[in-house]
Amino acid sequence: xxxxxxxxxxxxxxxxxxxxxxxxxxxxxxxxxxxxxxxxxxxxxxxxxxxxxxxxxxxxxxxxxxxxxxxxxxxxxxxxxxxxxxxxxxxxxxxxxxxxxxxxxxxxxxxxxxxxxxxxxxxxxxxxxxxxxxxxxxxxxxxxxxxxxxxxxxxxxxxxxxxxxxxxxxxxxxxxxxxxxxxxxxxxxxxxxxxxxxxxxxxxxxxxxxxxxxxxxxxxxxxxxxxxxxxxxxxxxxxxxxxxxxxxxxxxxxxxxxxxxxxxxxxxxxxxxxxxxxxxxxxxxxxxxxxxxxxxxxxxxxxxxxxxxxxxxxxxxxxxxxxx
Amino acid sequence: xxxxxxxxxxxxxxxxxxxxxxxxxxxxxxxxxxxxxxxxxxxxxxxxxxxxxxxxxxxxxxxxxxxxxxxxxxxxxxxxxxxxxxxxxxxxxxxxxxxxxxxxxxxxxxxxxxxxxxxxxxxxxxxxxxxxxxxxxxxxxxxxxxxxxxxxxxxxxxxxxxxxxxxxxxxxxxxxxxxxxxxxxxxxxxxxxxxxxxxxxxxxxxxxxxxxxxxxxxxxxxxxxxxxxxxxxxxxxxxxxxxxxxxxxxxxxxxxxxxxxxxxxxxxxxxxxxxxxxxxxxxxxxxxxxxxxxxxxxxxxxxxxxxxxxxxxxxxxxxxxxxxxxxxxxxxxxxxxxxxxxxxxxxxxxxxxxxxxxxxxxxxxxxxxxxxxxxxxxxxxxxxxxxxxxxxxxxxxxxxxxxxxxxxxxxxxxxxxxxxxxxxxxxxxxxxxxx
Numbered sequence: 001x002x003x004x005x006x007x008x009x010x011x012x013x014x015x016x017x018x019x020x021x022x023x024x025x026x027x028x029x030x031x032x033x034x035x036x037x038x039x040x041x042x043x044x045x046x047x048x049x050x051x052x053x054x055x056x057x058x059x060x061x062x063x064x065x066x067x068x069x070x071x072x073x074x075x076x077x078x079x080x081x082x083x084x085x086x087x088x089x090x091x092x093x094x095x096x097x098x099x100x101x102x103x104x105x106x107x108x109x110x111x112x113x114x115x116x117x118x119x120x121x122x123x124x125x126x127x128x129x130x131x132x133x134x135x136x137x138x139x140x141x142x143x144x145x146x147x148x149x150x151x152x153x154x155x156x157x158x159x160x161x162x163x164x165x166x167x168x169x170x171x172x173x174x175x176x177x178x179x180x181x182x183x184x185x186x187x188x189x190x191x192x193x194x195x196x197x198x199x200x201x202x203x204x205x206x207x208x209x210x211x212x213x214x215x216x217x218x219x220x221x222x223x224x225x226x227x228x229x230x231x232x233x234x235x236x237x238x239x240x241x242x243x244x245x246x247x248x249x250x251x252x253x254x255x256x257x258x259x260x261x262x263x264x265x266x267x268x269x270x271x272x273x274x275x276x277x278x279x280x281x282x283x284x285x286x287x288x289x290x291x292x293x294x295x296x297x298x299x300x301x302x303x304x305x306x307x308x309x310x311x312x313x314x315x316x317x318x319x320x321x322x323x324x
Numbered sequence: 325x326x327x328x329x330x331x332x333x334x335x336x337x338x339x340x341x342x343x344x345x346x347x348x349x350x351x352x353x354x355x356x357x358x359x360x361x362x363x364x365x366x367x368x369x370x371x372x373x374x375x376x377x378x379x380x381x382x383x384x385x386x387x388x389x390x391x392x393x394x395x396x397x398x399x400x401x402x403x404x405x406x407x408x409x410x411x412x413x414x415x416x417x418x419x420x421x422x423x424x425x426x427x428x429x430x431x432x433x434x435x436x437x438x439x440x441x442x443x444x445x446x447x448x449x450x451x452x453x454x455x456x457x458x459x460x461x462x463x464x465x466x467x468x469x470x471x472x473x474x475x476x477x478x479x480x481x482x483x484x485x486x487x488x489x490x491x492x493x494x495x496x497x498x499x500x501x502x503x504x505x506x507x508x509x510x511x512x513x514x515x516x517x518x519x520x521x522x523x524x525x526x527x528x529x530x531x532x533x534x535x536x537x538x539x540x541x542x543x544x545x546x547x548x549x550x551x552x553x554x555x556x557x558x559x560x561x562x563x564x565x566x567x568x569x570x571x572x573x574x575x576x577x578x579x580x581x582x583x584x585x586x587x588x589x590x591x592x593x594x595x596x597x598x599x600x601x602x603x604x605x606x607x608x609x610x611x612x613x614x615x616x617x618x619x620x621x622x623x624x625x626x627x628x629x630x631x632x633x634x635x636x637x638x639x640x641x642x643x644x645x646x647x648x649x650x651x652x653x654x655x656x657x658x659x660x661x662x663x664x665x666x667x668x669x670x671x672x673x674x675x676x677x678x679x680x681x682x683x684x685x686x687x688x689x690x691x692x693x694x695x696x697x698x699x700x701x702x703x704x705x706x707x708x709x710x711x712x713x714x715x716x717x718x719x720x721x722x723x724x725x726x727x728x729x730x731x732x733x734x735x736x737x738x739x740x741x742x743x744x745x746x747x748x749x750x751x752x753x754x755x756x757x758x759x
Contacts, residue, residue: 065713068411068433084757091750092757161575161593183577184735268580269401270522270727287405288720289754292412 052303059296068290081297092285096298098273099281103257106192106277111252113196115245118203123233125204126211136208143201151265154194158182158266187272195262199255203248210244211237246317250310257306278302360654361394361417363406365642367474367602367675369583369609371397377674385661391654400525401580404716410647411435418650419658422470423525424460424643425709429716431462431469437646437655438467446656447471447663457680460639460708470643473662474671475678476600477702478533478637479619481607486514486595495618498626499537499561502596506571509595516571518594519562521730522580524723527562529638529709530598531722534558536707537624539631542718543710550722550752554629556744559726561625563744567733577727577734586610589617598622600640601698604676619694621701637701639708641680678702714755721751 058071059081067074087093121139125132142150157164158181170177181190214237222232238245260279263271271280282302286295362382368374374397382393396417398406404426410416411433422430430436437443439461444450450458457472480502482495490509496502506516520526535542538561540554549555566572573594579585582599583606589597590610597603607617622636644662646655661667668684671677678698679685685699709715725747733739 065408065429065433065716068408069414069435071412091753095750159575160578161573178574180574180577180731180735183731184737186735269524270580270724270731272731273728285754287408288724289717289757290408291757294757 055296056300058292059300061293063292063296065290068292071292074293077293081293082301084294085297085301092294095276096278096281096285096301099276099278102188102274102276103278106188106195106275107253107256109192110195110199110256111249113192114200114203114252114256115249117196117200118205118207121200121204122207122211123237125208139204140201142197143199143205147198147261148265150198151194151262154190154197155182155266158190182267183272185274187267187275191263191266191275191277194266195256195259198262199252203252206244206248207241210241214240250313253313254306254310357651357654358390359392359394360419360651360658361396362658363403363417363420364395364397365403365421365423366397366399367605367642367677369606371399373605373609377671381662381667381670385658388661389654389657391651391657393658399581401523404720407435414649416647416650418652418655419644419646421473421642421644424457424470424472424641425529425638425719426716427460427462427468427470427643428466428711428713430645431466432713435647436469437648437652438469439471440467443656444471446653447660452663452681452683454680454682454685456639456702456706457641460641460711461643463711463713470645471659471663472641472680473644474602474642474675475680475702476602476640476642477678477698477706478529478598478600478622478640479603479698479701480622481589481597481599481603481617481619483589483592483595483617485616486592490595495620496623498623500626502623503565503569503571506565506596507569510571513593515573515588515594517565517596517598518573518579518585518588519565519576519598519730520579520582520585521566521572521576521734522578522727523582524720524727526582526723527726527730528719528723529640530562531555531559531726532709533622533635533638533707534561536633536635537561537628539629539633542722543712543714546712546714548714548718548752548755550748551745554631555748556741557629559722559729559744559748560739560741563726563729563733563739566730567739574734577731582606601678601695602676605674619697621697621705624705633707634705635707637706639702639706642677717755721755722748725751 060077060079061067061071061074062077062080063071063074084090084092085096088097125136156162160166160178160180160182163181165181166175166177166179169175169179180186218236219232222236227235258279259277260283263275263277263280264283267275267280271277271284278298279302282295282298285298286292364374364378366374368377375395378395378397382395386392400423403421403423407416407420407422407430410420416435431438439447439450453472454475457475458468461468461470461472480495486509487493487495487505490505492505492508496505502517509516532542535555535558538554538558540549540552540558542548542550542555560568566574566576573588575588575593576585579588582603585594585597586599586603586606587610588594590607590612601619608614624634624636625632628634644659646652646659662671663681665681665683665687668679668681669687669689672679672684673689678695679687679690684690690699710718729739729744729747732743
């Protein structure tokens, strides 16, 4: 508040005095960025940093039902929550490890398919043809739909007895129409399909935007030199989109790894082991047994992992692009 | 430039003021004495059905007391989580329905108003409630943190025509007979029985009920004993319907609520259904006539294994509680209103529940043979779920473990005693980590 007040006063004074000294201008410029950033920082603190620190704090507490209401009084648990989380001989640690493996596989497949589909469609949509605008809009629909609305429709379609998928497959004589899509190992396939369906338009959107800025003359020159579409794509498009791809893949990775909405809506509270993604796993670990300390410890482990991966990724890709 | 700076400063000031405004808003949401927020559990055939039933009654309450009630009906799969969240944040409703089996767990959180003498008197005194219903309000010797609202018990619903077609003249008298009957009824697309196999609450109830029949206990002196041979058998008694005997609809594994199982029953996919008395509401809402189905007590193992108890239901039901720090006096008034004899008759009739007060139980509406059967089960062959603080964790861990076993069976894999023991051991470890 005081910062803003001063800012307003300073602003007024600046308005009055037309002969500002150079020193003052420099001084003013020194605090100006901070003032401009202040609201963002305050919100960042409120929305991200404070809850995150609280979570880290909770992970060292024995926070269960008895202390839910007065959680500040919960006893200190030291590292015992973490010990449960990484004890791979116990069922909790084992389950966490499994869930971690499922999530890694899920992330790789989903990011891979989303990127491939997005890239393919973006290249196809780059040239103008009749109906291009319509297709673009159509492709973006999954991304524009509210998650819940889109995914709940998938849930209906994938249900065993009355779902459209089974009906269709039976009509086409591909299966007997009695497949469980939301249970057992098929659940993994289902969650991947739904996640890709939801995510790939974002890849498309980003790549399309990136391609808008590519110069057309190099393509013309390449065409004159006899480069086919594939060569143009490999030698021109991909290298020129490197910066965009670098950010895109990182963002896709983080979103997919942390995805909670899609699996939670698709399976509600009964998550099959094959689709036990880590964010859901953490949630279940906290709420099944009201053991919020353990849940927080798992979250912190997850946070550390993501920090390391992101750091390594940025280090690796930025070094590579500097060399390039 | 100067203008731009001024603009930016003004904007940041406005945003800061905005935050101030927001906090003011949220601190403002505490209740005053003229409004109440009520989280009701889903008792009817749908959430809308609950709203339709409760709406007019709550209007009567508003007319009597001048207190406006903001009603929210919450599905069973979300209720416990929502209450937990509300407990942590302190931003909850004023009045809430809970599954009566959670009473002791909930009381341990300290989030609810204790029904000591003075609060009990405000809702009409302890003596107005039936003793069986009161047995499920909390640990023995502790002040209850909730009072009964609706009474329920389990029964076996069966399709009369399908029974007749299969040459079965009467409902099964023993569990073994139920399985043989179900086998007779299973042919083509038709199955003997349907289960809510993905509902952790239903699963846990049957684990407990069959555990009693098998002579087991999930807790000894407050310590979990999930993996005893009797408990493994109890879980198998239920999961075998889909795993070994294959008499339950495979889709049972996907049913997250009893209402999903009801659909199998009313559409003729399954001939039997294990459900509490309020299942009637769902069956009739789906268009099945009262004359087309009948209800019998769930048959028991015959003979009972050594140490087995003649139990075929838990003391089921819904309790009502008030959150601390809200509009407590208003909450007491609402609880008194909903448990009054007049409202009990209206609500229990609409929701097909059993009255929880002595006076309402005498009403002529509840003297039908079917109702008497449920009352009889509740009074004679029901046991309250363990009234211990870990109860809700028992339901979530064991219920979810069974859900996975049922899914495993439905997708064509066998479920052995070793599988059951392992998942019960995992469930127990999960529960103990929270201790």
